[in-house]
Amino acid sequence: MAARKPSFRSRYSVLSLIRNALSYHDGWAQAWRSPTPKEAYDVIIVGGGGHGLASAYYLAKNHGITNVAVLEKGWLGGGNTGRNTTVVRSNYLYPESARFYELSLQLYEGLSRDLNYNVMLSQRGLINLGFSRHEMDLFGRWSNALQLNGIDSEMLTPAEIKKLAPLIDISPSARFPLHGGFIQRRAGIARHDAVAWGYARAADAYGIDIIQECEVKAVRRDRGRVVGLETTKGYIGAKKVGIAVAGHTSVLAEMAGFRVPLDSCALQAFVSEPIKPVLDVLLMAGLVHVYLSQSDKGELVIGGGSDAYNSYAQRGSFSTIEHTVEALLSLFPAFSRLRLMRQWAGITDISPDRSPIIDKTPVENFFVNAGWGTGGFKAIPAGGWTFAHLIATDRPHPLIEPFGLDRFRTGALIDEGAAAGVAH
Ligand SMILES: Cc1cc2nc3c(=O)[nH]c(=O)nc-3n(C[C@H](O)[C@H](O)[C@H](O)COP(=O)(O)OP(=O)(O)OC[C@H]3O[C@@H](n4cnc5c(N)ncnc54)[C@H](O)[C@@H]3O)c2cc1C
Known part of the structure; x- marks a missing residue:
């Protein structure tokens, strides 16, 4: 049974937008009641x-x-x-x-x-990065499984990854030399x-x-x-x-x-100071434990693993931040001069x-x-x-x-x- 369809158009019309802008939002309707x-x-x-x-x-x-x-x-x-x-x-x-x-x-x-x-969905693609032959074998299996399930996935060479994320260090002397990866192009952020x-x-x-x-x-x-x-x-x-x-x-x-x-554990994330656009895909490096994207404001949005103990305190431990930054810099030495701007945590519910x-x-x-x-x-x-x-x-x-x-x-x-x- 379909319920009453709300008329958004009448409540949020262009005319109402202009009227509210000119009146400095005086009388702006609340988005939901209290x-x-x-x-x-x-x-x-x-x-x-x-x-x-x-x-x-x-x-x-x-x-x-x-x-x-x-x-x-x-x-x-x-x-x-x-x-x-x-x-x-x-x-x-x-x-x-x-x-x-x-x-x-x-x-x-x-x-x-x-x-x-x-909701500002931006399907900019997500690359999983692999740092060993073993990991690449696993990615091959993972990527094939995705395709069999009708989900888009492509394997990438280090050079193809470098094209998509030019600042990444793919040299053989990198702390963790990059072997390749796979991308889901429809993935992104919202x-x-x-x-x-x-x-x-x-x-x-x-x-x-x-x-x-x-x-x-x-x-x-x-x-x-x-x-x-x-x-x-x-x-x-x-x-x-x-x-x-x-x-x-x-x-x-x-x-x-x-x-x-369920275990309740803090999971942290942090953002750098805003910089010019340098990264328009998402990168995830499971082995070294870091993932990142760049927000519309220019901040690098960085996350890593969960804290290793149960807690309801929405803070998170410093050692996780250190470990995540270490992993980030092993991939992107160029980010070493960036300052972190904000850090926060949430309490996640982790099943076995x-x-x-x-x-x-x-x-x-x-x-x-x-x-x-x-x-x-x-x-x-x-x-x-x-x-x-x-x-x-x-x-x-x-x-x-x-x-x-x-x-x-x-x-x-x-x-x-x-x-x-x-x-x-
Ligand atoms: C740092 C971090 C990074 C993450 N990154 C990603 C990501 O990139 N992609 C992704 O898919 N997921 C990510 N997640 C996980 C994702 O955020 C959560 O799985 C998801 O938001 C859970 O949504 P929810 O509505 O279940 O929980 P919540 O958004 O936490 O909502 C639960 C609500 O319940 C309320 N509540 C609790 N107890 C009571 C009570 N007794 N009475 C009334 N209200 C109560 C809380 O106040 C809270 O607002 C991340 C999580 C964290 C912490």
Whole structure:
């Protein structure tokens, strides 16, 4: 059943843009409302990151369910969605992941139009760099698997990589001599907060209540099923609850009385001072543990591996920064005089096989969307799409059947450790 289609055009027309510009935005309509919570909803989504907001949007758009609230303890996108390095790609090794992430990339390709909000998708290509014959053999297998799954991928020689990223050191005397790589040309970056805001505005236009500064403190159950949530804005009843809280999934699961196989670890990223355009592809070097791109502002956006211990502190350790910078300079000696401008971290939810979990839980009508770890920004559209399907129909979407909790009991793991080896 299709829900009421919001009329963006009337609310956000060119004339209104001009009027607001001339009036210095006095009276500019808010992109979404700030409603007081109702007593109860058909569905509550906990977590106002990309996955929570996309799930709410697709509940309305695909399933006609609009009596929905999204509860966010801070501000929209203030979790990992607003802290990530914005890489979107679908070059995963196993068919289950390839199918899922390819749907996500295809949804990204139409997202600005669908949401009528520019998410600034820039498909500039992503190159995985290889530094040994062994790694190149692995890349050959990986690239073939991608092609068999219908996903674009090409092997590259060092000279071809140098053409695409001229500052990279491919000399034999480099600290880690480059053997080659493979590229997914459709991969790229998208603007992270635009993704959160675009989904939020579109969900709000369907009448969904987005409630910020509303922390869930307890899960109320009755005979094994969820009936509502205790929050900092009072008790709110719910027929169904979906959690999409990334690094805090185990905290919410504990409130509901079950455990999830997830580690919570800080993942860091940082940006350099802005410089002229020097890099218009994304580079990922799993062996030395660094990946980078250049933002529209000119900053180099740099990431590496996760911190090696569990924590809820959104800081990250200095040794990881040191290690990542060391790796960066081994590839790009020319960047040694750059200054780092900002550093930050987010708390990621890492599953044993580095694959996500979208499933029902031991508590009836309580659903979980988690385990995105270091790579769930690219998964937001498909994560929201399939989570909404699960909540609306009580059945897993075929694409997420392999990503249930039961796989940790049966051993049917989807080990994407290689694809997620360096955070992205
Ligand atoms: C440094 C870094 C770099 C990354 N780079 C990439 C990348 O390049 N590409 C990629 O695909 N992925 C990347 N990721 C991973 C990606 O950011 C996440 O997987 C994704 O954003 C998860 O989205 P989410 O909506 O599940 O979680 P979040 O965006 O974290 O949203 C969860 C929300 O839940 C809220 N919440 C938590 N507890 C409660 C509560 N009790 N009550 C109410 N609300 C609560 C939080 O405040 C938060 O806003 C990166 C992550 C980090 C940290």
